[in-house]
Amino acid sequence: MTAVEQTPSSADARLAEQMELIITxxxxxxxxxVPPMSQVAVKCLALIRKPDMSLREVxxxxxxxxxxxxxxxxxxxxxxLATREPARSVLQSVTRMGAQHVTTFLVEVxxxxxxxxxxxxxxxxxxxVWEHSVAVAILTREVVTLAQGSDPELGYLAGLxxxxxxxxxxxxxxxxxxxxxxxxxxxxxxQSSTWIQVIQRVHRRVGVELAEKxxxxxxxxxxxxxxxEYDSANRESIANAVxxxxxxxxxxxxxxxxxxxxxxxxxIMIGRSLLRIEDGVPEKLIHGLRERVxxxxx
Numbered sequence: 689m690t691a692v693e694q695t696p697s698s699a700d701a702r703l704a705e706q707m708e709l710i711i712t713x714x715x716x717x718x719x720x721x722v723p724p725m726s727q728v729a730v731k732c733l734a735l736i737r738k739p740d741m742s743l744r745e746v747x748x749x750x751x752x753x754x755x756x757x758x759x760x761x762x763x764x765x766x767x768x769l770a771t772r773e774p775a776r777s778v779l780q781s782v783t784r785m786g787a788q789h790v791t792t793f794l795v796e797v798x799x800x801x802x803x804x805x806x807x808x809x810x811x812x813x814x815x816x817v818w819e820h821s822v823a824v825a826i827l828t829r830e831v832v833t834l835a836q837g838s839d840p841e842l843g844y845l846a847g848l849x850x851x852x853x854x855x856x857x858x859x860x861x862x863x864x865x866x867x868x869x870x871x872x873x874x875x876x877x878x879q880s881s882t883w884i885q886v887i888q889r890v891h892r893r894v895g896v897e898l899a900e901k902x903x904x905x906x907x908x909x910x911x912x913x914x915x916x917e918y919d920s921a922n923r924e925s926i927a928n929a930v931x932x933x934x935x936x937x938x939x940x941x942x943x944x945x946x947x948x949x950x951x952x953x954x955x956i957m958i959g960r961s962l963l964r965i966e967d968g969v970p971e972k973l974i975h976g977l978r979e980r981v982x983x984x985x986x
Contacts, residue, residue, distance in 0.1 A: 704885045711890045722898045723802050728753045729794040736787050747779040763793050792841050803855050807862055814855045816944035821848050823942040823981045827933035830973055835963045837924030846911035846926045847933050853894030857887045923962045932959030940974040
């Protein structure tokens with residue numbers, strides 16, 4: 689989640705393998721504890737999935753959560769959705785946004801909580817990962833729109849959640865470290881590079897687990913699972929759009945860690961070919977990206 693500090697020792701490497709086996713075993717036995725989605729969000733999403741859903745009912749549920757209410761009002765009155773008259777109630781806000789954008793809002797609010805931590809080390813790393821995730825989400829929505837392949841809002845969520853397993857794995861490692869060191873402030877269990885090694889190996893599977901526990905749409909779960917590699921057989925897939933957007937965000941310098949520029953440029957070139965993105969478009973997509981991300985984060 690941060691830049692690699694040094695090469696892990698053989699002991700740390702073995703420890704990383706053991707931690708990976710533990711996490712993988714929990715996944716296989718359905719024993720991995722992932723952060724739950726808030727009950728308000730769960731109930732709202734269940735309502736939205738119903739054929740006869742009522743936005744009035746959705747609004748009434750959201751009003752039960754003052755923090756979510758404030759966040760929703762802010763989203764509804766953002767530059768992207770604003771009209772001459774600001775939305776002055778939750779019902780006006782959800783009506784302006786529509787079911788699709790309300791769904792995006794609910795998942796995004798829930799996901800942001802996953803990237804929060806009371807531990808300073810994880811909190812700092814998670815802020816950078818969240819910034820990168822928002823950048824990939826914005827870019828994926830735009831890439832999907834250009835490629836005319838899938839739902840742009842689904843693309844946005846896929847980009848937002850592509851790294852959602854990272855803070856979950858980091859929290860598990862922190863818990864294990866505290867049990868070994870006795871929670872001594874000066875004690876370190878393994879070096880940061882080993883943390884990164886474990887996180888990179890398993891975070892994708894943990895993200896898929898979260899998508900399943902939150903009952904997110906199958907295409908969204910599949911995009912989280914498959915976005916580590918390009919799929920030439922399904923050129924305009926959401927996973928390919930996320931992979932391409934991930935590389936663009938790295939080119940823009942919005943990433944928590946070291947970046948191999950040659951690899952990034954190769955990924956952009958492959959993505960352009962698969963998604964049929966014209967020359968010059970990548971630079972247009974990342975123009976002003978950092979400002980857009982900061983506006984989105986608030």
